[in-house]
Amino acid sequence: MTTVARVVLDSPLPQLDRLFDYRVPAELEDDCVPGVRVKVPLRTGARMSDAYVVEVVSEGDWPGELSPVEQVVSPVPVLAPEIWTLARAVADRAAGVASDVLRLAVPTRQVRAEKAWLARDTSWSPPTVEPTPVTGYAEGVLEALLADHGRAAVDAVPHPVDLGTADDPVWVPGWAATLAQAASHVVAREQSAVLAVPDFRDVTDLERALLAVLPPERVVRFDAKQTNGQRAKALLQARTHAVVAIGNRTAAFAPASELGLVAMWDDGDASFVEPRAPYVHTRDVALVRTAQSGAALLFVAHARSTDVQRLVELHWLQELAPYRVPTPKVIPTAQQAGAEGFAAQARIPSTAWRAAREASQHGPVLVQVANPGFGTGLVCADCGERAHCRVCGGPLGSPHRNATPQCRFCGALAVGFRCPTCGGGRLKPVGQGAQRTADELGRAFPGTRIVVADGSRPLDEVPARPAVVVATRGAEPSAPGGYACVLLLDGERLLAREGLRVQEDVLRFWTNAAAKGAPGAEVYLVGIGGKLATAMALWRLDGPAHDELVDRRALHFPPAVRVATLTGTDEAVTEAVEALGDAVVGAVLGPVPVPDDPVPGTVRAIVRFAYAHGAEVAATLKAEVIRRSSTRRVLPGGNRRRAAPTLRVRLDDAEPFTEV
The missing domain is CATH 3.30.70.120 (Alpha-Beta Plaits)
Incomplete structure (x- = not known):
């Protein structure tokens, strides 16, 4: 009887995006099992292609003579059956090629990791887990949803939570505590959980929360910063026992033979869009995976995306909000214009100045700004013309005072700049970036430590002592116990951008920063009024998502279509x-x-x-x-x-x- 291996070729060509049958020689039958890497000939055998074995059957579909499998590259099965099923469905949904999805799911071969996995003690099992009660929500509600494999849009707890003890506190964001506690219930049933978050700061916060409620053997990290060897080790570890797989986009493809939970934090973040073909969003991967596995599904956020709002209004997701939890005390300064006149219209109104000055005496203060660098751009000092890069035409900027101008797009240095309009050679900054804001706050807050956090100077955490932290949106570090005060600046500039998702993105920026404040801390939303300011002040954040979705339906724009x-x-x-x-x-x-x-x-x-x-x-x-x-x-x-x-x-x- 002929043994036939059905393989998927590692090729981006769409015309090769199907299963091919190959005869398995007798000497390879023991190692040629589903999930292993193989080499197979193409056409006449003059060329070889890498492939994965999807299944092994006794008879193939091809009536003629089959070419033989040339080589089993490794006997270690790296492609789990459920990941192949997921990759096929995701590729079909995106009109893409399954092998492109598999490149995201399976790291390149690492011999050392495979040898260690083959030599492991198969009798070993990780420590058992006791579930941790989910705090911040009505008692037993989230636990029951997990047990019933339900689906929910979860409003995150809007302040830091201590998962440690009085002697050894472990402060984590509220959303991270919720996901960690939920995952503990799943792992306690010997099921796996997949938790996807936008970036490395979130991965670090979530890992810290998980290690507070789970043994380290139960937590597996999938991270874009990992080496291929670390990714390969994580993939094999996730296949072996019930674990919690955490990470960014890659984590959505982590193997789990018995999946109990798929969850995402802040699904509206643009970093969840895969920049490589077939350009799938992690949210779509999560939806497909839960449909295939029957696992519970949680979308956790402060400000709900319109995509999740659509699923809520279709009653496909149920809503779950915190119960008897203090919300941020948001103060829109635009509503104070009548009382303070022009002072309320300043970049930092006097009330916000006073609150920040007082709070900085006993704890850290967070100041969120729109742009990094010294200014938002550079203009000719003689004629006022905007300065552009001579290489790519992008805008020039300055990372700090007296720095050489640099293109914000390609990074080229603009040495010896000459204005094409007037010939002038002097540039001056316009607007205020993070560094310029920090300089001004340093003069206004003498003796106070000033910290800048942005894309070029990333920070995970600042200590719980007096300081002023100036951070660009999305780069805000955590503070143990939360910030004593939060200022949200440059709101008008953020809302002035063009784009379909500007409003929901800005609301995410604001709410995520506001939730880093300590319970009871004042949050000043500077210069913004209207519905968004009201939603922030009342902390009723589903209204803007609903209104946006109504507009999208009228215009036939996504996610309505x-x-x-x-x-x-x-x-x-x-x-x-x-x-x-x-x-x-x-x-x-x-x-x-x-x-x-x-x-x-x-x-x-x-x-x-x-x-x-x-x-x-x-x-x-x-x-x-x-x-x-x-x-x-x-x-x-x-x-x-x-x-x-x-x-x-x-x-x-x-x-x-x-x-x-």
Whole structure:
């Protein structure tokens, strides 16, 4: 009887995105099992391709003679069955290729990690776990949801929580405490949990929370900063026992044979969008994975994304809010304009100054600003013309006072700058970035320690002692026990950006910073009034998400509908749009020229379609990509060669709706 291995090739070509049958030689039968890496011949055997064995059967589908598997690279199964099923579904949803998803899920081979895994003591098991009660919510509600494999949009506890003891406190953000406590209930049942967070600061906070309630053997970290060896070790460890897999986008693909919980913190964060093909959002991976596994699903946030709000309004997710928990004391300074006149309209109004000065005497004060560097940009000191990079045309900035001007896009130094308008050689900063704000606060708060935290100077935590911390949005470090006062500056500048998700992003920036304050700490929202300020002051943050979703439905914009971005030649894009037929909702946006594309004549069109037509649209567009990729054209002299791709497809693409 012939043993047949069905493999998925490690190839980005869409026409090879299917399972291929290969005969397993007798000498490889013991090692050629599902999940292992193999090498297989292509066509005549002149070329070899890496592949993963998906299944081994006694008979194949191919009626002819099968080529043999050339080599089992390693006997260690690295592709778990549930991860293959997930990768296939995610790729199909995004009109992508499964091997591209597997590159995100499975690290490159690491011999040392595999040898250590093969030599492990198989009789060893990690310590048992006692579940920790979930605090901050009505008693037993979240525990019951986990036991019933439910799905919920969870409003996070809006202040730091101590998971330690009086002698050894462990301060973590409220959301991290909730996820850690929820995970303890899942692991106590010998099930695994997958927890995805946006960046390294969040991973560190979550890991600290988990280690306060779980033994370290039960926590596995998947991090973009890990080496391939560390990732390979984590992947094999996650397959062995019930653990909590934590990390950024990569964690969503962590293997777990018995999955009990998938959770995300702050799903609206842009870092959850995978920058590589097939460009899937971690939220979509979580939704697909829970649908396949039946695990519980939690989306935890302070300010709910419109995507989650849509699922709430469809009653697919239930709502869960903290119970009898103090909310931040948010003070919108725009509402004080009548009392303080022009003083309330300053960048830092007098009331906020006084509160920050008093709070800085006994604890850290957080000041959130919009931009890093010394100023928001540079202009010619003679004519006022905005200064741009001579290399890429991007805006010039200055990281600190007297620094050489530098492009914010490509990083090129603008040595010997000359204004193209007037020929002037002097530049001056405009606006106020984090460093300039820190300089001014240093003069206003003599003797107080000033700390700057931004992308170039990342900080995880500051000590609980007097200081003023100036941080750009998303870079705010934690403080044990919380900040004594929080100032939210540059709100008008943040809201002035162009983009579909500006309002919900800004609300996330504000609420995440406000929740870093200690219970009872004052939070000053500077210069902002209207509905957003009212929602912040009342800490009723589902209203803005609902209002945004109503507007999106009226305009047929995501997430009310799904979108597909088609890029390529005018002919290819037009034919792809026509192939979709009645699945398109509303008018097609475009085609329009893409001026910055390296291929001349490239155009882009955006089509919108209902969620119910998602599978049909994805299959149709993928078929168009395959048809275009398989086309050969005749060159002078009669030679035929495969044409360069003339159509690129990206589903659920947020880039066209974001400020460039």
